[in-house]
Amino acid sequence: xxxxxxxxxxxxxxxxxxxxxxxxxxxxxxxxxxxxxxxxxxxxxxxxxxxxxxxxxxxxxxxxxxxxxxxxxxxxxxxxxxxxxxxxxxxxxxxxxxxxxxxxxxxxxxxxxxxxxxxxxxxxxxxxxxxxxxxxxxxxxxxxxxxxxxxxxxxxxxxxxxxxxxxxxxxxxxxxxxxxxxxxxxxxxxxxxxxxxxxx
Numbered sequence: 001x002x003x004x005x006x007x008x009x010x011x012x013x014x015x016x017x018x019x020x021x022x023x024x025x026x027x028x029x030x031x032x033x034x035x036x037x038x039x040x041x042x043x044x045x046x047x048x049x050x051x052x053x054x055x056x057x058x059x060x061x062x063x064x065x066x067x068x069x070x071x072x073x074x075x076x077x078x079x080x081x082x083x084x085x086x087x088x089x090x091x092x093x094x095x096x097x098x099x100x101x102x103x104x105x106x107x108x109x110x111x112x113x114x115x116x117x118x119x120x121x122x123x124x125x126x127x128x129x130x131x132x133x134x135x136x137x138x139x140x141x142x143x144x145x146x147x148x149x150x151x152x153x154x155x156x157x158x159x160x161x162x163x164x165x166x167x168x169x170x171x172x173x174x175x176x177x178x179x180x181x182x183x184x185x186x187x188x189x190x191x192x193x194x195x196x197x198x199x200x
Contacts, residue, residue: 031103032057033096033112039159041197045069046085048195052112058099060112064090068124084131086138090122096151111199113153120145120165120191140172143189157200163193 037052037060048066055061067085096114103109122143129136149163169189 030057031100031109033060033099034110037111037199039197039199041066041159041161041195043193043195046088048088048090050090052094055093058096060094060096062090062092062094062118064088064092066090067130082131082133084129084133084136084138086124086129087127088122088124090120092118092120094118108153110156111151111153111159113151113159115148115150118147118149118165120147120167141169142172143167143169143191145189145191147191147193149193153199157198159197159199161193161195161197163191165191165193167191 033054035054040049046068048064050062050064052060052062066088068088069085071081071083094116096116099109099114102114124141126138126140145165145167147163147165149161151161153159167189169187
């Protein structure tokens with residue numbers, strides 16, 4: 001039976017993470033992600049608050065809520081650029097695959113400072129919209145994006161992250177009777193990951 005690219009990416013992520021964790025357990029090194037981290041981040045397109053909870057020595061589960069931003073131009077509502085902010089809820093397992101290597105080399109690993117592979121699962125509900133356009137709504141969507149990124153810490157609390165991911169998006173249209181149905185066609189979603197943050 002044909003498997004979707006999303007399932008293949010998920011299976012590959014789980015396999016690599018389990019393999020790395022087994023190797024880490026047999027090593028004399030004791031590098032580990034933080035037990036629990038809270039922080040805030042901002043970027044070109046939004047602001048978010050998050051928690052990272054340790055699952056294994058090299059895997060953390062990030063839960064995140066925030067506001068995603070968008071800038072667009074619509075001729076029928078004026079010539080100026082428009083912007084909006086809309087809520088987003090994200091669940092993202094992260095595998096910090098070079099954490100042990102950084103530890104052995106004496107490099108900083110505090111605040112989960114390492115390279116990572118992640119599977120970003122985000123949902124945009126149509127709860128409210130902050131915009132300079134009146135009576136605008138967003139179409140709720142679900143995004144599943146495998147991505148690669150790096151996380152670095154400056155000082156004790158400031159962090160930055162950069163990376164990229166490509167995945168899929170499903171749109172949930174709503175009809176006049178407030179019943180939601182899923183659009184069959186998938187759309188490509190791109191995550192250009194660039195964030196500055198503060199860890200508490």
